[in-house]
Amino acid sequence: MSSNSGKVTIMDLFDESELIEKSDGNFKTTCPSCGEDGNGYGGLVLFPETNTSYCHNSRKWFNLKETFALVKGIIQCIDGRGEK
Amino acid sequence: MKEILDKEQNEETLKMFEDSFGKKAVEQLDEDVKKHYTKFLDIEEIENEEDICSSKQELNFDVITKIAENAEHLEGFKLMDRDLGLDGENYKALKKKNYYHLNSLRQDTQAYAINNKTIIDNRTNTLVIAEAGAGKSTLKNQHKRVMRDFEGYSGIIEVSGVSHPEQLVGKVIYSGRGDKKERVEKKGLLGYKGLLNDESQDMLNEKNDIYAKSQRLKRIGMDTFGKNEISKKLVDDSAEDIMSFYPEVRILDFAHPEKLTSRFFDTGSFRRYDSFRIDQTENLQLESITAFKFENEEYDKSWIEFLDDKYSKQTETKFNQETLTIISHYHKTMLYFLLNHKNMNAFRYGLLTRYSMRGMFCTNVLILGKSRHEEIVSADTTMQACADTILFILKTIETYNSLGNMGATADVWGGLGEQDAQALEYLYKKKAVSKESSGISVKKFQTILANLYGCKISQSRSHHYKLKRNGFIDSAQSGKYDSRVWLKFIPKEIKLNSQNYDPLKFLEKYFKGDSAKNTLLTALKSCFTDDKSFEKFKGDKGVGVLGCVLTPIYSNPKKYKYKYNIYTQGTGGNTVTPDTLEVKPQKQGVLRAEKQIKGDKTLKIRLSPLKKSKDDFYYPRDEQFLITKECENIKPVCTKIQVKKWIKENPKKNYKELYKTLGTGSLKFKNEILKEKKK
Numbered sequence: 201m202s203s204n205s206g207k208v209t210i211m212d213l214f215d216e217s218e219l220i221e222k223s224d225g226n227f228k229t230t231c232p233s234c235g236e237d238g239n240g241y242g243g244l245v246l247f248p249e250t251n252t253s254y255c256h257n258s259r260k261w262f263n264l265k266e267t268f269a270l271v272k273g274i275i276q277c278i279d280g281r282g283e284k
Numbered sequence: 285m286k287e288i289l290d291k292e293q294n295e296e297t298l299k300m301f302e303d304s305f306g307k308k309a310v311e312q313l314d315e316d317v318k319k320h321y322t323k324f325l326d327i328e329e330i331e332n333e334e335d336i337c338s339s340k341q342e343l344n345f346d347v348i349t350k351i352a353e354n355a356e357h358l359e360g361f362k363l364m365d366r367d368l369g370l371d372g373e374n375y376k377a378l379k380k381k382n383y384y385h386l387n388s389l390r391q392d393t394q395a396y397a398i399n400n401k402t403i404i405d406n407r408t409n410t411l412v413i414a415e416a417g418a419g420k421s422t423l424k425n426q427h428k429r430v431m432r433d434f435e436g437y438s439g440i441i442e443v444s445g446v447s448h449p450e451q452l453v454g455k456v457i458y459s460g461r462g463d464k465k466e467r468v469e470k471k472g473l474l475g476y477k478g479l480l481n482d483e484s485q486d487m488l489n490e491k492n493d494i495y496a497k498s499q500r501l502k503r504i505g506m507d508t509f510g511k512n513e514i515s516k517k518l519v520d521d522s523a524e525d526i527m528s529f530y531p532e533v534r535i536l537d538f539a540h541p542e543k544l545t546s547r548f549f550d551t552g553s554f555r556r557y558d559s560f561r562i563d564q565t566e567n568l569q570l571e572s573i574t575a576f577k578f579e580n581e582e583y584d585k586s587w588i589e590f591l592d593d594k595y596s597k598q599t600e601t602k603f604n605q606e607t608l609t610i611i612s613h614y615h616k617t618m619l620y621f622l623l624n625h626k627n628m629n630a631f632r633y634g635l636l637t638r639y640s641m642r643g644m645f646c647t648n649v650l651i652l653g654k655s656r657h658e659e660i661v662s663a664d665t666t667m668q669a670c671a672d673t674i675l676f677i678l679k680t681i682e683t684y685n686s687l688g689n690m691g692a693t694a695d696v697w698g699g700l701g702e703q704d705a706q707a708l709e710y711l712y713k714k715k716a717v718s719k720e721s722s723g724i725s726v727k728k729f730q731t732i733l734a735n736l737y738g739c740k741i742s743q744s745r746s747h748h749y750k751l752k753r754n755g756f757i758d759s760a761q762s763g764k765y766d767s768r769v770w771l772k773f774i775p776k777e778i779k780l781n782s783q784n785y786d787p788l789k790f791l792e793k794y795f796k797g798d799s800a801k802n803t804l805l806t807a808l809k810s811c812f813t814d815d816k817s818f819e820k821f822k823g824d825k826g827v828g829v830l831g832c833v834l835t836p837i838y839s840n841p842k843k844y845k846y847k848y849n850i851y852t853q854g855t856g857g858n859t860v861t862p863d864t865l866e867v868k869p870q871k872q873g874v875l876r877a878e879k880q881i882k883g884d885k886t887l888k889i890r891l892s893p894l895k896k897s898k899d900d901f902y903y904p905r906d907e908q909f910l911i912t913k914e915c916e917n918i919k920p921v922c923t924k925i926q927v928k929k930w931i932k933e934n935p936k937k938n939y940k941e942l943y944k945t946l947g948t949g950s951l952k953f954k955n956e957i958l959k960e961k962k963k
Contacts, residue, residue, distance in 0.1 A: 207316075208309045251316055265313055269289060269297040279288055 210251045210264055213271050219246070231255045233270055233277035244277075255280065341627040343685055345678045348826065352675035352833045355380050357668045359655070360590045366579075367587035368426050370419045371572070377679045378412065378560040380672060382423065384648060385410050385534060386430050387655045389440070389478050390595045393532045395510040396650060398603060404646040405509035406654055409535045411488075413683060414562035420538050424480050427536060430588060431478055437471055440478030447473055447481070449497040452505075453516045456527045467525065474505040474514060474531040485539035490547040499553060505531040506556040508643070544688035546702045550695065554633075555640050558676040559683040594655065601653040603646075607666045611645045614670040617787045617828040618677065623780045624825045632690035633681050641677070648673045667794065667836035674833055696775050697756075703736040704751060711757065711771045719760060722770040726759050729769040787828025791835045808834065920949020927953040 211219070211227065219227045222245070230237045231244040236257040245254045251264045260280025262270055269275045289297060302310050353376040355361045364383050388408045395405045414420055424442060431440040443451075454472030458465050473479055481487075481502075490496040504512050515528035541561065548554055585593070603611075618641060622634025637644075652669040653661035684690060689706070697705035710732055716722035726748070733744035748769075751757045759769040808830055809818055818827075927950050930942060942950050 207312055208305050212305070264316055265297055265301070266288060268301055269293060272297070272300050274293050274297055274300075275289065281288060 208264070209248055210246050210253060210267055211248055213264075213268055214246070231257060231270075231277055232273070233275075234258060341625075343625075343627050343630060343678075343682060344826070345682060348830050348833055349377065349675055349678050349682075351830070351837075352671055352678070353377055353380065354837060355383070357836065358383050360587065360594075363583060363585070363587040363590050366583070367429070368422065370422055374562050375419070377675055378423075378562065381408075381410055381558055381560065381676055381679075382426075384408055384651050384672070385536065386427070386591070388534055388651050389427070389431060390591050391651065391654050392598045393477075393509050394600060394650070394654070395508065396602070396646075398608070398646065402642060402646065403508050403511065404643050404650060406647065406650045407506075407509060407532065407534050408647055408651065409506050409537075409557050411484075411537045411539065411557035411559040411683075412562065413539045413541050413559065413687065415541055418562045420482070423536075424482075424538075427478060427480060430591060434477065437475045438477050440480065441473060441476045442480040442482065443473060444482040447487075447498055448494065449501055452498055452501045453514055454527065455516070456518075456521070456525060469527055469529075471529060474501065474533050475529060477532055477534065479533050479535045481535060481537045483540070484537040485542045488537070488539060488548050488553060489542070489545045490551065496547075499551070502535060503551070503553055503556060505533045506535060541687060544684065546689075546705075549632075549636075549684075549688065549690050552636075554680075554684060554690075555637055557680070558644075559680040561683040561686055597657075599654055599657040599659060601650055601658055602660055603649070604660050606663055607649065607661050610663060610666045611642065611649065611670060613787075613790045614645055614667075614674070614832055615642050616785070617832050618674060620780075620782055620785055620787060621825045621829045622681075627685065629685040629688070629690045630681050632696075633677075633684065636690075644677065645670050645673045648676075663794070664836065667832075671833045671836050674829060698773055700756065703733070704747065704756075706736055707733050707747075708751070708756060708771060708773070711769065712775070716768075716770045717774060718770050719758075719762070719768050722768045724769045726767040726769055729757075729759070787825070788831050791831050794835055918948060920952065922946040922948075922950050922953070924953045924956065928957055931957065 214229055218229045220229065221227055226248070227246040228243045229246065234255065234257045236242050236244070236255065242256045245256065246267075247253065253262045253267045253270075254260070255262075255277040258277040258280060260277055260282070262277075262280050266275065266280065270277060270280075287294065298310055298313075301313065355376075358380070361379075361383055364386065365379060368379065368382065370379070385408055388406055391406055393405060393407060395403060397403045412420065412423065427440055428442070434440070450472070452472045452474050454470050454475060457468050457470060459468055460466050487495045487499050487502075490499050501514065504514055506512075509532060510530060513528050513530055515526055517526045521527075535557075537557065544554075619634055619638055622630050623638075625631050625634070634641075649661055649666050649669040652665050652672075656665055658665060689702070697708055700708065707729070711717075711722075711724060711729070714722075714724055716724045727741075730741050730744045730748050733747045734741045737744060737747060748757075748759075752759060756771070756773045757769055758772050759767060762768050808827055926946060927942070930946060930950075931954065934941070939951060939954065942954060
């Protein structure tokens, strides 16, 4: 599941078919916690460059580990980090 | 960085992560987080940091001010206190200042040119910062009572809130017509001898142009008499019609405890006042608050009659060389103390008043000398007035320290506003003076600016760029994910050349008896609980100031025991006379030292015998065990023989294991066995 370099990236946490590529090079998908979808504006935005994600609905940030916990349902998106 | 996952969540996440990606991936996870999330780091660090720009070192003036509050030497102080009718520890310093202020009001204004540099007068100004119900009206009413016989310009006037500049100056009116036309001068508020100004906080902070103008006129009014002419010329006034006068005003300003802004410090208003902040007492004593009795003490005259008698004739007072020498010493000691102080406000106050402080001492010496009708001020009077001035200065610094920040004034930071100056001060404190030495990222600096301006981080960028554009700071990217901000404008560092100044040496000659210095040092030491806090105080250069305050009391204890002046300190307090002073400071010292060295080991001196001589304080552990009351009911659960046997069987095991195995009493027996062995 890991990328070619052998290192886990934020993209590895999601199924490729779930991801939508944005015009700025980042990706968006449905937030596993609140269900906000990535169609149009919203959803969970993934930033591969910094391995972070951002939920538009809860306005919270997550690092790689926290995004994994989000995907696995260990935390909810409202538990994320506040202002960037 | 603050974690949002709790311990269980973290463990669960890592376990699942390991299951999905393997052990190696987990190890890389932490590295990845550290590398990529500097953005998060910046915010978290600042949230946890306690000293964002507002850290103030402790002043620790308590030891000095408590002793300096002694008012034994002020004739008629008790009458003044009774007439005022305010009770409480917090008012002591203010009452003393009030004594000087009221005396000054009743004295004829005397300007005195001591030399070409120093021209002083006997006028004094007071700023009282207090919340509602703290006795402001009581104070005002006393001033009005004292001045009730004086109407017109030699009287007193009270104004509330802001006064318009024109009201302060006055105007010229013309009565009659033609040849009978007469010019009549109507002086404004500054023409009165006493001015009580309520709600003056907005004027002090110069919130708008009108307030700034009024405060400027007040500042001129408070300058030395004879050098502070206030004049006003209307467009159609001819040269001889200009209205001008030298104000003789003594201003008593009242303000609510609002923050004192940099305008107050930049313009120099702060130098004109002795300021006192009246707080609520920390320890409210129900008994003393509710005590409701008739007064048993009877006095043959009131405070006003006392003043009437005293000032039925006035004396022109002069200084001699000894007076100047003493004032010079007090001035030097005070500056030595303040310019070495770690608190920024105390240091800045010393720096900004380094010349005018001499005037503060002289003014109070002149007022006290005139009140005692001394034609040439005596050494005792000089030292007492100087000691009182020290109290006023220290109380003023305490007030400014609680309500303002003198370190962030515009003159230090190249004319910048308060928020910018504080942000630069933060960089300076963190030693961010070059790209290499700086540890502050752009994001962090912007967060600080956002905190200070009360805006969003994104909005604080404009303040950052403005500082960069004006050449105060510089910033650059450092690597891919990091950045640095550093200072380009470095404020001047001031170094004090004191040439091994010993503040106690001068005071020796004012002590009667043998080994004067020892007498003084004994008195000084009695103010502290232990040597360590005394040494610390010595290191703060505070010992010289304390000596200056103690000397006038110790050197001549019985001379100034006035008839109306058996002074009881506060309600429910002990009566303090010069004879009992030797005991009194000890109590104050204990109180202060407990506060000052909270959590310090020195207070537990009996349990740390190595710090003191062994003969005095050493308590062996087993003796403690037997003597201490708490241990009375604890009885050993093992015998000495059992312990001996265990030690023989387990020679390599330590005492913890001995205690675990045999329980209470085992260590006591072990010590006894060891002692026996040694014998």
